[in-house]
Structures are given as structure tokens and as C-alpha cells.
Amino acid sequence: MTSPHPETPPPDAGVLVIACGALAREIRSALDASGLGHVTLTCLPALLHNRPERIPDAVRAAIRENRGRFRKIAVAYADCGTGGALDTVCAEEGIERIEGPHCYAFFSGTAAFLARGDADMDAFYLTDFLARQFDTLVIEGLGLDRHPELRDMYFAHYRRLIYLAQTDDADLEARARAAAERLGLAFEMRRTGLGDLPAFLSRI
Incomplete structure (x- = not known):
């Protein structure tokens, strides 16, 4: 489940995590290790890594596409060079994101x-x-x-x-x-x- 369009969730669908495609393998590993079967993962293209100005709109589109299909949506992107624009999107959409200026920070702690x-x-x-x-x-x-x-x-x-x-x-x-x-x-x-x-x- 790592495409921009996750499978149709069951009626009791839990959480959708919208993430950077560059983190797909690591997030899936963390989900599997933690037994978080209620979490669905959908990833945006990893090439956005080189175009951070496009990340906020892409995340917003994914949020709006999936709103109402899950009990909760969360964002596994750090700021990633968006200069605070991603935080603005998350605040406007009422969505939590992982803390940190970039993935190097949250991988390091x-x-x-x-x-x-x-x-x-x-x-x-x-x-x-x-x-x-x-x-x-x-x-x-x-x-x-x-x-x-x-x-x-x-x-x-x-x-x-x-x-x-x-x-x-x-x-x-x-x-x-x-x-x-x-x-x-x-x-x-x-x-x-x-x-x-x-x-x-x-x-x-």
C-alpha cells in the first residue's frame, strides 16, 4: 500500500499515513515491527525530494482525496525544505505531522x-x-x-x-x-x- 491511491479501506479503517516515497521502506518496516495493522500507508513520489515547493500542495491533495475514508490522517513528512508551508497546510487541514526540519533530523532523533x-x-x-x-x-x-x-x-x-x-x-x-x-x-x-x-x- 504505497501508491498515492490506497486500496478502498474496510468500514472500520483506522489511520492513513501520507508519507514521502523516499521513506516507504522504512515506514513499512516500522509499521510491521510495531504490529500497527490499522495503519494504511500511502506515499507521494520520492522525486518531490528535489522539488520541495511542490510538497505542500501534493500533501493537501492527498489529504482531501482521502478525508472521510479514514478515522484519522497523519503526515510522515518533516518540513523538508518547504519553509513552513507544509505546516500551514497541516494546520489548515487539522492534520498532525512528524516533528523535525527534515528526515535527517527525525532519523537522528x-x-x-x-x-x-x-x-x-x-x-x-x-x-x-x-x-x-x-x-x-x-x-x-x-x-x-x-x-x-x-x-x-x-x-x-x-x-x-x-x-x-x-x-x-x-x-x-x-x-x-x-x-x-x-x-x-x-x-x-x-x-x-x-x-x-x-x-x-x-x-x-
Whole structure:
């Protein structure tokens, strides 16, 4: 159940979670581990990751499409670069969203992430999803496949690539290390697990 149009829910349908497609695997894992069978998951396209200005309207459309079909709707997006526009949508629609400025924060634990403050200002982050989709979302998404000379301009202010690992996966770690090398950044890995995500899903 990870399409923008979830299956027709049963009469006693519980909660719908509207999420970023980049988090589909992790959210499904958290739901399965927590036994939250009353939660239906629907995901918007992961490519919105590169067009955050489109996220608020896409979330609003999904909310309105599904309102009345579920007892409750929640949003598993952080602000994700919308500059507060997603919070405005959620407030207007009466919908709760997971706290945090971006998924890097809530995977790390938002309180711990914010406490690091300037210490991580030089870091470019990867999650499991971004490690898998590095070529598509970073190299091709930024046009570095066509103009590799832009790498040093885009990443001039970064010193490290921090891989926030949701799982213990040697292949993903290798991909993240290769991504750091490709970008000319030092590599660091932090095993975060799912951070604040399970608690948010359990609460709704």
C-alpha cells in the first residue's frame, strides 16, 4: 500500500499515513515491527525530494482525496525544505505531522540532531534511500552526470558525507562510502535506526 491511491479501506479503517516515497521502506518496516495493522500507508513520489515547493500542495491533495475514508490522517513528512508551508497546510487541514526540519533530523532523533547545532553544518547527509538512489537523485538530479565540473561548486562548503544508517547493510554502507569518494568528501557513518519514526507511528 504505497501508491498515492490506497486500496478502498474496510468500514472500520483506522489511520492513513501520507508519507514521502523516499521513506516507504522504512515506514513499512516500522509499521510491521510495531504490529500497527490499522495503519494504511500511502506515499507521494520520492522525486518531490528535489522539488520541495511542490510538497505542500501534493500533501493537501492527498489529504482531501482521502478525508472521510479514514478515522484519522497523519503526515510522515518533516518540513523538508518547504519553509513552513507544509505546516500551514497541516494546520489548515487539522492534520498532525512528524516533528523535525527534515528526515535527517527525525532519523537522528530531532532533539539530538538540533543539539549538535553548528557541529554538523559542513555535512551532506545520506539515508538508506539516498544511498540506494544516489545516482538518480544526486548525480543525475543535480546534473553532475552531464556537467561533472559543477561538483566542486555545489559541494564547496561541505567537508563530510554523513551516512545515517537505518539498517545494518554492508552493501548500502559500501554505496555510501563510494558516494562520499565521488563527491570528494570525508565519510562518516551513524547508525540511527528509525529514530523518532516508530514513536510517531505508535502515537497516531
